[in-house]
Structure formats: C-alpha cells, structure tokens
Amino acid sequence: MRRIGFHDRDKEMKEIRDILDAEPSLITFVYGPINSGKTALITHLIEELPEDYVVFYVNLRGKFISNYDDFVRALFKLDREKKEYKEILRTISEVSLKSLKFTGIPVTEGVLDLFFKEKTYDDVFEFLEDYFTEIAKNKVPVLIVDELQKIGDVRINTHLIYELFNLFIRLTKELHLCHVFAVTSDSLFIEQVYSEAMLEGRCRYLMVDDFDYETAAAFLDGHDFTDDERTIAWGYCGGKPVCLLELMNTKDDRKGKAEEMFKIRKGQIEEVIYSLEANDKKMFDAVLGILSEFIVSEKTTYKYLNDEIKFLVRKNIIFADSVNKELVPQSQLTLSAMREVMRDV
Ligand SMILES: Nc1ncnc2c1ncn2[C@@H]1O[C@H](COP(=O)(O)OP(=O)(O)OP(=O)(O)O)[C@@H](O)[C@H]1O
Ligand SMILES: [Mg+2]
Known part of the structure; x- marks a missing residue:
C-alpha cells in the first residue's frame, strides 16, 4: 500500500515556527475538532526542527493516569544506558550534530526510584525546572504534551493540572527557558483552561481545524x-x-x-x-x-x-x-x- 505523506499546512506551520523563533513566553494550547490533524502537525514539525532544538514529546493517549505513580510513569522514560542523570543532561545539551527528539523525558533509574519513594510533586517539578535549565544552556528545549486533558481531573492532594500549569508558567513566562505546547481536542477541557484565572495572559491558543x-x-x-x-x-x-x-x-x-x-x-x-x-x-x-x-x-x-x-x-x-x-x-x-x-x- 502506498503511504500518504504529511500534507503541508502552511498557515499553522508558520504560526508555530514564529512561536519557536521567539523567546518562550507563553504556553501554547493547540486545540481543534477531533481528527483534524493536530498530532500529525506536531509530529511533522518535530521532524523538521533544526539542530538547536531538543524536543520532549509526551503523549498521554492510552495512558491511564489516576495517581502520582501513573503520572511519573507517563512523563518520564527510563534511560537504561546512562548511569548518572547529569550525564544524560550533558549528552542532551552538548550534542550538536542533530536536533534531538525524545518520547518522554529521559531519566535514570535512580531518579525514577527517588520520585516513586518521595511521592511529592515538588520533587518532580523542581527536577524538571533544573533539567530544562541545564539543557537551555546550549539548546532550546521544547516540551509537548499531547492529550493533556487526560490529567484534567486527576487529584492527589491538589489538582495535578494546576501544578503542571504552574511549572509551564515558570518555564515560559518567568524563566523563558522552554517552549511548552499542550495539545487537546477536548472542548470541555479547553473551556476550563480558557476560563482559568491562573492562565490569564499566560497562554495563547492555536486552532488546528479541518483543512479548508x-x-x-x-x-x-x-x-x-x-x-x-x-x-x-x-x-x-x-x-x-x-x-x-x-x-x-x-x-x-x-x-x-x-x-x-x-x-x-x-x-x-x-x-x-x-x-x-x-x-x-x-x-x-x-x-x-x-x-x-x-x-x-x-x-x-x-x-x-x-x-x-x-x-x-x-x-x-x-x-x-x-x-x-x-x-x-x-x-x-x-x-x-x-x-x-x-x-x-
Ligand atoms: N497534514 C496531514 N497530512 C496527511 N495526513 C494527515 C494530515 N493531518 C492529519 N492527517 C491524518 O489524519 C489522521 C488524523 O490525524 P491526527 O491523529 O493528527 O488528528 P488529531 O487532531 O490529533 O486527532 P485527535 O483529535 O484524535 O487527537 C491521521 O491518520 C493522520 O495521518
Ligand atoms: Mg491527536
């Protein structure tokens, strides 16, 4: 069977490229009807990025997240090769031959064990801030979370989504460290985001509709x-x-x-x-x-x-x-x- 390649969507691609060319300052919510091509667009974009970008793509589709451990598992990916997490960071930020793409955020077993033992978001979010700070010394990190609505209702002490929004705001508006894209086709979730006071003035919306x-x-x-x-x-x-x-x-x-x-x-x-x-x-x-x-x-x-x-x-x-x-x-x-x-x- 003939494989049908990605068909260019000039307008949306340009909008995203312009965002990536500028310093990270807002969270970008990519939204649109089901099956409009949001994931295809983001996936294609990742393939095209030049070498100074490092992309971390986390797709929550098919992931069942109801507690802290599920969330850690969905976000991070065990890097079996490396011993030290500093070494992972060094490799990511120093390699300059090609742009890097990761499905999930690579960490060592030691780091994962620590998260599972400590069981507090603070550790995870502090770690991520350090992680992206380190990478941003040499590269431009891009974090993409697809199907973000999957954690819309997850509650452990507080609503997980608010903790995550705080991290996103920190990485974009406050530290200008990392581009953050959140993708969803769930209108009810976007409505929640849209009326969320903490996101006011801190995010932008990019609609990916069906083709014209x-x-x-x-x-x-x-x-x-x-x-x-x-x-x-x-x-x-x-x-x-x-x-x-x-x-x-x-x-x-x-x-x-x-x-x-x-x-x-x-x-x-x-x-x-x-x-x-x-x-x-x-x-x-x-x-x-x-x-x-x-x-x-x-x-x-x-x-x-x-x-x-x-x-x-x-x-x-x-x-x-x-x-x-x-x-x-x-x-x-x-x-x-x-x-x-x-x-x-
Ligand atoms: N620009 C494109 N060129 C070629 N095929 C495309 C394009 N956009 C979408 N498709 C195809 O259409 C299908 C649906 O696209 P995709 O999964 O990206 O939609 P989505 O908006 O992410 O869907 P969902 O709402 O379920 O998340 C896929 O099989 C994909 O390959
Ligand atoms: Mg999708």
Missing part, C-alpha cells in the same frame, strides 16, 4: 480523483484529513465508500438521539433545540456551555470553540448526518 477547501483539494491532488469524485469528497468529508484519506485509499467505488461512511455516521447519531429520547425526554428536547440550529447554518454561537451542549460535546457530535465562542459539528459528515436525522426525528 484549497488545502483539501491540494491534498487530493496526485491521487487520481475525477472532478465528480472531488465534489463527492468535499461534500461528504469536508476537510477532515482522516475521511479524505479513506477515499484516497479507495480506488474503485469512491462514491459508494462516501455513502457508506455517511450511513455509519448517521446510524451513530441516531443511536445517541433515540436512546436519549427513551431515557431523558427533557434533555432530548433541549438537545434537539441545539441541533435544529444546524439545519440551516454550519455554526452557531453560545454564551456558556449548558448541559445540552456538554452532552453533544461529550458524544463527539459538536465541537465547542471556547476562544471564538462557537459551536460547530465535529465534521462535515456529522453535519450532514445530523441534518438527516433531524428530518426524521
């Missing part, structure tokens, strides 16, 4: 799409990369494939709506009220996230853009399916 029309059209180029198939692709998938990829990988009946994806999405939404009707009629009516707004428009605004919006967000039907205070369907496929469900309901 031109980018989607360019993405399909070179994959033998007829004009009809292009129209079908945009009509069904909009700019959702994963949906367009599915059509690219279908050679014989692209229209049939698009219709099949639509049928599946419609079935999923029907399941959500009709089971809600059976279980909670009041909520059902409120949810239909929101959905009916999308019969004629593609987006709508909101003042605050009420229960019916939260319901639709949790079911991955609606994406709430807290920065612009807008509600949009999670995908073009979802919008079309939603409209059809609303016709029958």
